[in-house]
Amino acid sequence: xxxxxxxxxxxxxxxxxxxxxxKGICSALDCEQLVELAKASRKSTAESGATLLGETEGxxxxxxxxxxxxxxxxxxxxxxxQIVGLQFALDFLGRPYCSESPLNAEAATEVVLCSFPRExxxxxMQESPALxxxxxxxxxxxxxxxxxxxxxxxxxxxxxxxxxLLLLFARHAEPPxxxxxxxxxxxxxxxxADMADFLGLTIETVSRQLTRLRNEKIITIENNRLVIVxxxxxxxxxxxxx
Amino acid sequence: xxxxxxxxxxxxxxxxxxxxxxKGICSALDCEQLVELAKASRKSTAESGATLLGETEGxxxxxxxxxxxxxxxxxxxxxxxQIVGLQFALDFLGRPYCSESPLNAEAATEVVLCSFPRExxxxxMQESPALxxxxxxxxxxxxxxxxxxxxxxxxxxxxxxxxxLLLLFARHAEPPxxxxxxxxxxxxxxxxADMADFLGLTIETVSRQLTRLRNEKIITIENNRLVIVxxxxxxxxxxxxx
DNA sequence: CGCGGGTTTGAATCATGTCAAGTTAAGTGG
DNA sequence: CCACTTAACTTGACATGATTCAAACCCGCG
Numbered sequence: 001x002x003x004x005x006x007x008x009x010x011x012x013x014x015x016x017x018x019x020x021x022x023k024g025i026c027s028a029l030d031c032e033q034l035v036e037l038a039k040a041s042r043k044s045t046a047e048s049g050a051t052l053l054g055e056t057e058g059x060x061x062x063x064x065x066x067x068x069x070x071x072x073x074x075x076x077x078x079x080x081x082q083i084v085g086l087q088f089a090l091d092f093l094g095r096p097y098c099s100e101s102p103l104n105a106e107a108a109t110e111v112v113l114c115s116f117p118r119e120x121x122x123x124x125m126q127e128s129p130a131l132x133x134x135x136x137x138x139x140x141x142x143x144x145x146x147x148x149x150x151x152x153x154x155x156x157x158x159x160x161x162x163x164x165l166l167l168l169f170a171r172h173a174e175p176p177x178x179x180x181x182x183x184x185x186x187x188x189x190x191x192x193a194d195m196a197d198f199l200g201l202t203i204e205t206v207s208r209q210l211t212r213l214r215n216e217k218i219i220t221i222e223n224n225r226l227v228i229v230x231x232x233x234x235x236x237x238x239x240x241x242x
Numbered sequence: 243x244x245x246x247x248x249x250x251x252x253x254x255x256x257x258x259x260x261x262x263x264x265k266g267i268c269s270a271l272d273c274e275q276l277v278e279l280a281k282a283s284r285k286s287t288a289e290s291g292a293t294l295l296g297e298t299e300g301x302x303x304x305x306x307x308x309x310x311x312x313x314x315x316x317x318x319x320x321x322x323x324q325i326v327g328l329q330f331a332l333d334f335l336g337r338p339y340c341s342e343s344p345l346n347a348e349a350a351t352e353v354v355l356c357s358f359p360r361e362x363x364x365x366x367m368q369e370s371p372a373l374x375x376x377x378x379x380x381x382x383x384x385x386x387x388x389x390x391x392x393x394x395x396x397x398x399x400x401x402x403x404x405x406x407l408l409l410l411f412a413r414h415a416e417p418p419x420x421x422x423x424x425x426x427x428x429x430x431x432x433x434x435a436d437m438a439d440f441l442g443l444t445i446e447t448v449s450r451q452l453t454r455l456r457n458e459k460i461i462t463i464e465n466n467r468l469v470i471v472x473x474x475x476x477x478x479x480x481x482x483x484x
Numbered sequence: 485c486g487c488g489g490g491t492t493t494g495a496a497t498c499a500t501g502t503c504a505a506g507t508t509a510a511g512t513g514g
Numbered sequence: 515c516c517a518c519t520t521a522a523c524t525t526g527a528c529a530t531g532a533t534t535c536a537a538a539c540c541c542g543c544g
Contacts, residue, residue: 084389147326154442200396
C-alpha cells in the first residue's frame with residue numbers, strides 16, 4: 001500500500017472524491033492527465049436560471065456537471081422555445097468542434113460545475129484518443145436520447161408526453177434498486193413552464209395532464225414539486241412505450 | 243509525376259472516383275488504410291423500401307451511402323411511427339458502440355451503398371484516431387440536426403414544418419451556387435406518408451399544407467414529386483426561422 | 485396582511501386528426 | 515388500345531385534443 005501512495009497522492013485532492021473521476025469524462029484520463037486538467041479546473045456554482053452558455057457569447061470553457069440539472073434550449077426568432085436536451089450530474093457540458101447551431105444552456109436547478117479552460121481541454125482531446133472516444137460515446141448517447149424525444153414530440157399525446165417525462169426524471173433520481181423496483185419518489189427539477197418547453201406543450205396542458213394522472217391515482221404530488229409514483233408499471237403503460 | 247504513380251495506383255480503383263474518399267468517412271484514412279478497407283468493402287444497391295438495418299437483426303456491416311436517401315425510423319408498440327433522421331449521399335450508416343435504442347434504417351429511394359464488415363471497420367476505428375474523430379464529428383452534426391428537428395416537431399405549425407422540410411431537401415439537392423441563389427428545383431425523396439412520419443403529422447395534413455403553399459405561389463409541384471421554388475426567401479419566411 | 489410568481493381550472497376557439505369519398509397516374513391483362 | 519385495378523395523393527365534412535384567454539388559487543415572503 002505504501003508503495004502506491006505516491007500515485008494515490010498524485011490524484012488531485014478535489015478529484016479524489018469526485019464521481020466524475022469514476023463515471024464521467026475524467027474516467028478516460030490517466031493520472032498525469034488528470035493532474036494537468038485539475039490544475040486548470042475550477043469548481044463553481046450557478047443559480048437556477050443562470051445562463052451557462054449563450055448563443056451570443058463565445059464558449060471559453062468546458063465543464064462537468066457535478067450536480068443539478070441543465071437544460072439545453074433553442075429559440076425561434078418569434079420567441080417560441082424548445083428544450084432540446086437535459087443534462088444531469090456527470091454529464092459533460094460543451095461543444096467540441098463547435099458547429100454553427102445556436103444553443104443555449106441554462107441551469108434548471110442550482111448547478112455545481114467543474115470547468116476547464118477551452119484551450120487546455122482541447123489540447124488534451126488532441127493528445128488523448130481515449131478522451132475523445134469517451135466524448136464520442138456521450139455524443140452517441142445524446143443522439144439516442146434526442147431521437148427518443150423526437151418520437152415523443154412527434155407521435156405521443158399530451159398525457160403520454162408527461163408520463164414519459166416523469167419516467168425520465170424517475171430514472172435519473174433513483175439510485176436504481178434502492179427504492180422498490182416499482183416505486184419512485186423525486187423532486188421535479190423543472191417548472192411547469194420548462195416541462196412545457198421540453199414537451200412542446202403549453203403550461204396549461206402540462207398542468208391538466210398532471211392533475212389527470214393524479215386523479216387516476218398514478219402519481220401523487222406534494223408541494224407542487226415532490227412526485228410519488230407508487231406503481232411505475234402503470235406510469236409506463238401511460239407513456240406509450242409498452 | 244511518375245514518381246508518385248505507385249502511390250496513386252495504390253488507391254483502390256473503386257475509391258478513385260468515389261466522392262466518399264474526399265468528403266466522406268474515408269477522407270480520414272491514409273492510403274494504406276484505404277486499401278485495407280477497400281479490400282473488404284462491397285458495393286450494393288437497395289430498392290426503395292428495403293430495410294437496411296432492423297431492430298431485430300444484429301448489425302454486421304457498416305456502410306457509406308453513395309447515393310439515395312435513407313430514413314431512420316422508430317416505432318411505438320402500437321404502430322405509430324416517427325422518422326428520427328434522414329441520411330444522404332456520403333453519410334455514414336451504422337452504430338458504433340451500439341447502444342440499446344432500437345432504430346430502423348430503410349431506403350427511402352433507391353440507395354447505393356459501399357459497406358464493410360463490422361470487425362474490419364471496428365478494428366480500423368481502434369487503430370485510427372483520425373477515423374474516430376471523423377465519426378465523432380458526424381455524430382455531433384447529427385445531434386445538431388436532431389435538435390433542430392426537435393424544435394420543428396415541438397414548436398412549429400404544420401405549414402412551418404412542411405416549409406422546413408422542403409428547405410432541407412433544397413439544401414441537399416442543390417449543388418450550392420449552381421442554380422440562382424433564390425431558386426430551387428428538386429425531386430421529393432419522400433412519399434407523403436414518409437413526410438408525415440418525419441414531421442409528426444398525418445398524410446392528409448401534409449397534402450393540405452402542400453396545396454396551401456402551392457396556392458400561395460410559393461412552390462410549384464409537377465408529377466407529384468418535382469418541386470420548384472422560385473423564391474427561397476418566401477419559403478424561408480414560411481418556415482419560421484427568419 | 486397583501487402582494488406576486490407559479491400553478492390550477494374553466495370556457496371558447498382553432499388546428500390538426502379522423503373518416504370517407506374522390507382524383508390521378510401507372511400498370512396489367514384481355 | 516381500352517377497361518380494370520391499384521397505390522398514392524387530394525379534398526371535404528366533421529370530431530377532438532390542445533391552445534388561448536381569463537379567472538381563481540395557493541403559498542412563501544416582505
